[in-house]
Amino acid sequence: MSEYLIELKNISKRFGGVRALDDVSIAIRPGEIHCLAGENGSGKSTIIKVMSGIYTPEEGEILIDGNSVGRLDPIQAVHRGVQVIYQDFSLFGNLTVAENLALNTYLLEGRKRMDWPRARSMAREVLARLDVEIDIDADVESLPASGKQIVAIARAILAEARLIIMDEPTTALTRHEVDALFAIVRDLKAQGIAILFVSHKMREMLEISERLTVFRNGRKVAEGEMRDFDEPAITRAMTGLELDEEPYAPEIDPAAPPVLEVGDLRVAGIVHGVSLELRPGEIVGISGLIGSGRTELARALFGMEKAVARTFRVTGRDVFPRSVQEAIALGIAYVPEDRLSEGLFLTQSIERNMVVSILERLRSGLFLDRKAMRDKTGQMFRDMQIAAPSPDTAVGNLSGGNAQRVMLGRWLLTGAKILILNGPTVGVDVGSKAKIHRIIRDLAEKEGLAVLMISDDVPELTGNCNRIHVMHEGRFVAEFRGADMTEDNINDSLKALR
Amino acid sequence: MRSLQSTEAVIAAVLVVVMLLIGLINPAFWGVDNLFSLARANVVIGIMALGVLLIMISGGIDVSFPAISAAALYITVRTMVALGYDGVLLPFIAASVIGVLLGTFNAFIIERFRMIPLIVTLGTASIVRGLVLGLLGTSIVNINKMPKELIAFGKQDLVSVTAQNGATVGLTAMVLVYIGVAVVMHIVLRHTMMGRSVYAYGGDPESARRAGVNTRRTIYFVYCTAGLLAGFAGLLHSSMIWQANPRDFIGLELDVIAAVVLGGASIFGGRGSVLGTMIGVFTLVMIKNSLILMKVDTTWQRVVVGVIIIAATAITAWRDRKKLV
Amino acid sequence: MTVEAERKPLIRRLLGEDAAIVQLAAITLLIFAVMAGLNPDKFLRYYNFESISYVMPELGILCIAMMVAMLTGGIDLSIVAIANLAAITAGIYFRHPAVAESIAAGGAGAVLHTIMGVLIALTVGLAAGLLNGVLIARLRIIPILATLGTGQVFAGLALVLTGGPAIAGYPQAWTWIGTGKLLGIAAPFWILIVVAVVVAVVLRRTHLGVNLMLVGTNARAAVFAGIRSSRMILYSYAMTGLMAAIAGILLSGRTNSAKADFGSSYLLQAVLIAVLGGTNPAGGKGRVAGVLLALVALMLLSSGMQIMRVSNFMIDAVWGAFLVLVIAINYLRSPK
Known part of the structure; x- marks a missing residue:
C-alpha cells in the first residue's frame, strides 16, 4: 500500500494558449482532511476536473493507491472512489431525495431496474448514518442549500467514496450549518474517507484541515501541515504579495452633501x-x-x-x-x-x-x-x-x-x-x-x-x-x-x- | 413526485368540469356511442403522445413524428400490397422498425451536431414526407386493396351494444393496445434506470453526465422509442380506418404537443407522466369531438386547439417560470 | 489606436468579417455553376431568372422575418398563417359589395381601395405579431409553443373567414403588386429589396436592432444593463408579423387568390434559409445579407431541379436534407 490514496505528479494542462496548470503535484492520504487553497483562476477547478477524470492533462501522471492509472476517465474515477461535490451540487431538482441518492449507485452498479423500496431504505440508512433528518420523498428543489449539500454528501458516501472533493462547500451556509457540516466531515474522516476542501476562505480551512496545498496562477506555491501555516502566510501564498497597496483614505468632508x-x-x-x-x-x-x-x-x-x-x-x-x-x-x-x-x-x-x-x-x-x-x-x-x-x-x-x-x-x-x-x-x-x-x-x-x-x-x-x-x-x-x-x-x- | 401528482389531479379536475359542462349543453355526450367513439379517437393520438412525452421529459421536442407515422404506414402497406402479403404481426414489426430507423436519424443529428431538436426534426419531417411522396407517390391505398387481415385486426371490438337509434356500436379493442403501450411506458419511465435517466437528463444534462448517465444512449433511446411508437401508431391508424394515405397526420404535431403540455409535461424537460399525458390527450380529443356535439362549426376547431395550446402553455409557463434575474 | 472601420472597401462592409458569408457566397456560385452546367439551355434563359424574381420575394421576406424572431433566441412558427390571414382579410374587404362595386368602376377608387386593403393586411399582420410578442415577452410562454398555438388560431380564423375554399378575385392593382414590373424588374422583387434594406438598417443602425442582438446574446445581462428586453422582444415579433403580412400580400397578388393553407412548405424553408444564412437559432447572431445569399442559393437549386423535372416532393426532401447538412457544417466549423 502506498502512503497516498491519490497522487498527481507534475500535471500540466493548457486551454488554447493559457496554461491552467503548470507542472503541479498534489497528494492526498487516506482519511485526511486536506485543503486546496487558491484564488479564482489559480487552477483549483482545473485540478478537480483532472482528479475526477473530466480533463485529461497533457503531461503528468496520476497514481491511485500507488499504481499509475494512465488516462483517468470520469467513470473510472468514480469506480476508484473519487467523488466531487460541485458548488451547484449537481443534483436533480425534479427528482426526490431518495432517487437522487440511489441514482448514482444504481448507475454505477449497472442496474437496469429502478428499485424504489431499496432506494428509500438506502436513503434512510445513509441519512441516519449522517445523523440528519430530511424528507426522502421531497423533491430536491424544495430543499434549502444546506439540505442539498447533505444530499450531495450522502450521495458521495453511497457511491463508496474514498475521497470526497468539496468545491467551496461553505459558501451558501450559515455558521450553524457550517458547524453541522464540519461535524459530518469529522465523522467521515473517522470512517476513513478523505476530504479535499477547495476554498479561498482561510478561517474555515484553519479550523478543520490537517494539510494544505496552495495554488497560484496554475502553479503550486506552498504545501505542508496546517499547523505550520497561519493566516497571513496562507494569504501571502495565495496572492503572492503582501498587500502593499497604499490604503485609500482621502479626507471626506463630512459636511459635503451625500450623493x-x-x-x-x-x-x-x-x-x-x-x-x-x-x-x-x-x-x-x-x-x-x-x-x-x-x-x-x-x-x-x-x-x-x-x-x-x-x-x-x-x-x-x-x-x-x-x-x-x-x-x-x-x-x-x-x-x-x-x-x-x-x-x-x-x-x-x-x-x-x-x-x-x-x-x-x-x-x-x-x-x-x-x-x-x-x-x-x-x-x-x-x-x-x-x-x-x-x-x-x-x-x-x-x-x-x-x-x-x-x-x-x-x-x-x-x-x-x-x-x-x-x-x-x-x-x-x-x-x-x-x-x-x-x-x-x-x-x-x-x-x-x-x-x-x-x-x-x-x-x-x-x-x-x-x-x-x-x-x-x-x-x-x-x-x-x-x-x-x-x-x-x-x-x-x-x-x-x- | 408529489408536485406531479397534484398536477395530474388538477388536470383531471379540469377534465371532469369540462365533461360536465359539455354534458349539460348536450346530453348526447354521455351516450354510449359518443363515449365509444371518443375512446377510439384516443388510441392513435395517445400512442403518439406517449412518444412525444418521452422526448419532452428529456428536454427535447419532436415535430417529425407525424411524417414518420405516415412513412411507416405507407411504406408497410404498399410493400404488403406489392408482395401480396397479408398478416398482422410482421407488418407491425416492420412499421415499428421504420419508425426506429427514422428516430435514430433524429438522435444522430441531435446528439452528434448538438443542434436544437425543433430544427432537426423540422428537417427530418421535410425529408421523410418529401421522399415518401416523391418516391412512392401520393395515391391512397383504399379498402379494396388494403390487406384483409390488417383490416380485420383493426375492426375487432371489445364489447358492442345497441344504441338508442338501433345501430350497433362497439368499443374498439385497440383501446387495449393503447392501454398496453401506456402501461409499458409507465413501467419504463418509472421503474427502469433508462426511464429515470431520461428524467435526470431532462432535469439537468450536465449533472446527469456527472452522475454517470450515458447521455448519448439516453438520447438515442428517447428518439428511437418515439420513432417506434410513431411507426406503430401509424400502421394501427391505417388498420383502424382501412386505408393508407401518405398525407395522413399533416399538422397533427400541434394537437399531440398540445395534449402532452396539457397533461403537465414541462417543455423544459424533467417533468411529465404517462397518466397526465393520457388525461391531456383525452381532454383535447374530447373537446375537439364535442365541438360538433355542441354544434360549433368545424372550421372553428383549429382556433379552439390553438387557444387550448396557448392557455395550457401559459399555465405551465407560469408554473415553470424561471426568474430571469 | 486608430479606428479604421470607415475605410473598409464596400464589398467587405457588405459581407462583413463573417467567414460564413463568404463561404455562403461560394456555395451560391457553385450551385449556379452546377445548375447551369446540367441544363445550359433552360437554366440560363432570361425567363428562368425572371420567374425566380417573382417567386423568391414572398419566401425571402418570410425568411427575414424568421431571422428577426431568431435574433432573440426565439422562433415564429406562425408566419405562414399570418401571411394567409392577412391576405384573406384583405380579400374579404374587397368582396364587400360596396367596395367591389367601386373597384369594378376602376380609376382612383380602385387604387384607393387597394391601398386600404394593403393597410388592412398590414394591420392584421402587426396585430398578430403583437399578440405573439405579448405571449412571449409578457406572459413568458416559450416561443415555440406560443407561435405553434397562435399559428393554429390564425390558420383557424383564416378558415373561418373563408369557410374553406380559396378567395379569388383580387383587384388589378393588388395583383400588380405580385405580378407587375417596375423599371424592368419584378414589382415583388423591389419590395423584397426595400424590406431587406429596411431590416438591415434597423438591425445595424438603430438601437432596437443592437438591443435585439444583445438580448439574444445574453438575456440576463441585458436586464442588468438596463435594456427594456420585453419591449424589444415585443417589437421584434411585431416586425415579424408585419413582414409576414407583406409576404401574404405578395403571395396572394402573384396567385390572385388566398387560402387558409397556402404556402405551408414555406415555414420549413424559412427556418432552413435563416439557419443556412448564418442565423444562430439560439440568438444573438443573424444578418440580412446572409439570409439573402442563402435564399438565392436555394432558389437556384430548386429552380434547377424543377427544370430537370424533379418532383416538388423530392425538392422538399432536398431542402430538408440541406438543412441537416447545414447543421452539420455549422457544427464542424464552429470552434470546439
Missing part, C-alpha cells in the same frame, strides 16, 4: 431596514456572508427588487428607482457578481458591451449616431487600458481583468455618480486586481464618484474603503472606520456572526 441617502430600506424577507449614506469620493465597503442580504441590497438600490424605504435621496432629490432604467437615469450603476452570466455579452464586441446602457442616448433621429458611438468607446477603451486589438474585439476573448474594465467603462459612459460593485475582482488575476483597484480609487478621488463595494475579500475592502459596514441577516450590524478598519477586526466580526 445617496437611504433610510430604512427593506426588501421583504431579506433586507430588514438598512440605512446608508454615500458621499462623493467615498468608497464604502460591505462585508457579509452570502445570504446576508448584501446582493439584494445592491439590487434594490439599482431598481431590481420590490423594495420600500423611508428615504431614498439621490443628490438631494427624493426619488426611488423602480426599474433598472430609472436607476441608470439617476446615475446609479451596478457591476454584478457574476460577470459572465449577468454582465457581459461575450460574443459581442467591446464597443457594444460598452454602449449598451447608453444606446437610447446615442440616437440621432431614428438612427444611432455611429460617430459618437465610436468616439466614446474609443476614448473609454483607452482610459480603461483594455488590452485588445480594437473595440471591435469580442469580449469573450478578453481576460477577467480586461472584461471587468469593460464593465466599468460601460457604467462610466452612462455618467454614473454612484457605482455599486459586487465582487469587483472575482476571477481577476493578482496583477489585474491592483489595476482595477487603482481605477476605482481614481474614479472616486478624481471624478468624485461614490462607490459601494461589496466583497468577500476582506483585504480588498480594508485596502480600498473609507469605511466598512458588516451586514448580517438583512441589517448592518457593525461599522468600521479609520484605525479600527483592520482585517482582523472585520474577520472577527464576521466570525462572531456565524
